[in-house]
Amino acid sequence: MSASVGNIVVLDIGKTNVKLALIDASGAQLAERRKANTVLRDGPYPHHDTEGIWNWMLDTMKEFAATAPVRAIVPVTHGATAALVDAQVENSGLVLPVLDYEFEPPATQRTEYLGQRPAYDTTYSPSLPAGLNLGRQLAWLASAYPAEFARTKHILMYPQYWAWRLSGVAAGEVTSLGCHTDLWQPSRQQYSQLVERQGWSTLMPPLRNAWDALGPVLPALVERTGLPADCQVVCGIHDSNASLLRHLDATGSHAAPPAILSTGTWVIAALPGGQLDGLKEASDMLANCSALGQPVPCIRFMGGREFGALAGTEAMPCSVADLQQIIDQGTYALPAFAEAGGPFAGRKGSVVGPALPTDAERTALATLYCVLMSDWCLTALGSAGDIVVEGSFTNNPHFAPLLAALRRGQQVTVTDDASGTTSGGWMLAHWGAAPAVRSHAADPIALQGWPQYRERWLAQLA
Template sequence: MSQTVAVLDIGKTNVKLALFDHGRLLWEKSAPNSIRPGPPYPHEDVESAWRFFLDALREAARAHRISAIVPTAHGAAGALIGEDDLAAPVMDYEFADVDAIEPDYAALRPPFSETLSPKLPAGLNLGRQLAYQKWRCPELFANAKHFVGYPQYWSWRLSGVAVSEVTTIGAHTDLWAPRQGQVSSLVKALGVGHLLQPMRPAFDPLGPIKPDIAAACGLAPDTPVFCGIHDSNASLLPYLVSRQAPFTVLSTGTWVILMSVGLSLDQLDPRDDTLANVDALGRPIACGRFMGGREYAMIAGSGGNADLGAIERVIASGAMALPCFCGQGGPYATTEGVVRGEVAARDRAALATLYCALVSDLMLTRMGATIGDLIVEGTFARNLPFCMALGALRPAQRVFAAKDAAGTARGAAMLAQWPPSYRIAEPGPIDSISIAGLDSYHKAWTATVDGIAR
């Protein structure tokens, strides 16, 4: 039976509406996401995104009968909701002034052993955002009735039902204890338990779309709105139902999120920005993260596309990109990135590709993800030299690349029929190759970064 699922995909960089039927992409439209400068702090431009989604739903509904709606959104964002609107703007997680509350927040933050959530800069710990809003914006905070993750803000706006969901509340927020499967001690210490809503699975239908939205967009009044999911966990869903553990998914975009299924959590170290996220079934997953997409762009500049020959030229030159170029994410977030050596403009993309492969390899090793397949999805899945370099760095593991860039939205669409009854598209295997000089270059790069103080 045909079922057309509309996915609201709210990324850090772009917002997108995508329609799927049994995993097949039917239609999509996207627009840039934006951050408003404040007051009271830099925040998500939710109203521009909302107008985009209404217009896109209206356009899509003229061509397809939409059977369900599922939201997915980036992590480290949450919404304080009042009676019928936001009580406070949705904070941009890059708002650095959140650091001003660190001494007071540090006294409340649970230990890493409880939350498996490392101390992260700016607002990347959602619990710290909440503390800032409570302590620095008390008038706004006092109007809040609910606090929900960002995907669930959109499901609330569409359906009127406010809920919590574990992939979002468990994504380095300090608010969740993954091993115990319950909220952390921070919730009580911060005094926000009354704002958290009942936990619902990502694949739960919350109710029909609001009648006025259905009428405005030309949707059936009984169109169900599903709970929704953290975007990196949406990327993981197709492989949870199609692969045997252990395996690792590299979800790539603005961030590179490395999610290892079936591996121990014992090697996680907050100094490495390794942590536990939680999958859609509530299970803790060993993860690592660095801002690979943004770092790639900063290193590559306008250097065109990488190819294997360009990577070998960079290796032969001895030039190296050393972390970190964006000030957040990964083991060396507090170190200023630098390029050592001379690199021709045409080879900058190759240098960036090699850098992202080396950081991915480093984090996989530190996480203990030394066995099982590696599946690259998202932006870097289209960067064949990245996939080939990663495979050459880790010859004991097979590397696969997803065949399109719609992995996040496609995974989210599965929630409307969970578990899916249709066949999941398999990623393509990457041929094993040898890259001239890579072994020596890898050893030299690793020795250099191992010497960087953290």
């Protein structure tokens, strides 16, 4: 799409929240609405509330359409999720509910699947728990629900499911296909052997660019929402790749590629231009695919979820004094506090040292933990240049300064946009234009004993 497209709506479906943002031609946000991303347990397995999202989205788009003319809609979603659909787009199209990737299929199926999945050095997709390998989800659904699976016309990655429902056009796209799915070979930019062996090749729709306009919004939706009849639906993208997009130039490279720390439910460290031969499956390291098709070395942990486990869901703000108190008294959070992947998956999290009597101190411990985990991930990736922090942790005033104090010689920059996914979505609709996003360098925070605290934390991981 061109840079003159005008106002757009970005549908941003994260694992925890769903957001709709109305953004003007300059990249300025005009309106935003949010809702919780609910997992339903009233069906054959835990599944996403696609109809709840759909109806909320259409109602909100009607509100937005009454505010400003909307020229394009861009879906951006979390990974490890796919929809199996027939041809009935007007009735959701789903032949089975959209499986929640945190659901664990039977152990016997995992054993069978491990014998089917491609080698790590072809997909750079580590073996993950639950349904984080999308190939395992699909294999289980095909085995457990053969009649429903047989009705499938398309296997749609999650962003493209929403694009299909809006436009009626089925498409595939590499950023979701290349997100630890076992379905894609990033170095070769083609499907893995698993797709052919399972007979799924014919179910994969034509590949399109993330920024391609698939077509206008369906007429029935125009009538329901008041959107313009020529409002285009963009193919869409995986969320952490949306955040990465503005750091790539037209050739998919960067003059001096920074490491990107995309923070939210998942904290994902990405190193554009980095080498794949340093990736280790045991550390949950992987190669994602950028929107331009290039493999990008990555490592991640479930930072937002772990922060909540340590600080509580209603975390209280903490002060520099609270952080210093945790360091001085020697209380440590040792991974992991979420079961879904990460370099320490399978290890049960623990807090060692003196107890924390206040909510602020628990927030301080959670902050220190997430910084230490981010630092560990950046070191594992081989990050030696600039670091850019994006996403929800930019709202924590201590996160980037603490990280900067550990990464001496590397400039840590914080964007003023708490949602790099939204900026990435805007870029897809205005392909060729760069969003006007301000950023600032994080000044290292001066905490006594902070580097030594890190060394003691690392020693306890051995």
